[in-house]
Amino acid sequence: MKIGIIGAGNIGGALTRRLTALGHDVSVANSRGPETLADLAAETGATPVPLTEAARGAEVVIVTIPQGKVPSLPKGLLDEAAEGVAVIDTGNYYPQRDGRIEEIENGVTESRWVANQLGHPVVKVFNGIQALHLRDKGVPAGTPGRIALPVAGDDPAAKATVLRLVEELGFHAHDAGSIDESWRQQPGSPSYGADASPEKLPELLAQASPDRTPEFTA
Known part of the structure; x- marks a missing residue:
């Protein structure tokens, strides 16, 4: 597939490395410009592009x-994406870094x-796994110790695309329901950072509370 990655930090870098290794056509962008991505591009074969061209x-x-x-992010960022584009959000709200976001609070x-x-x-998806684990711990289906990742979304076609991609990366893809249920995988929840097995992940998601713990509020 043709995949655009916006952000080349720990998770973005790990995904760039894994997805190019799997043969996908990856473009990657960051806020500092494509020239700052030369080393990552040389290592992976990804194409560095301006933010406005990432999608x-x-x-x-x-x-x-x-x-x-x-x-x-640039307005109209997704206007030139393929029809039916699946948009993945890997992010987490950390008030100490992001400032207070009233709607999330x-x-x-x-x-x-x-x-x-x-x-x-x-x-x-990908919000509750360490970048090094995302890069290094994907294994084929049926391998003991395979990590399960929750995947939440409302668009069935987009979610199906992402579930397949997670499996291709070597993780068990668990359908975790709608975006409005995705608080179950936010920071502070039992599944966050747990590297849970396919059997354990549903239990951890069920144990989650919508109330944020104090360290994850402003």
């Missing part, structure tokens, strides 16, 4: 930037807020 022709667009930076899920900023539905 051009893409069947999947991955937004993996600090939550507080989402409103500053008042109960809107992180990814619902991101979808509202982008004007496009999103699928939430």
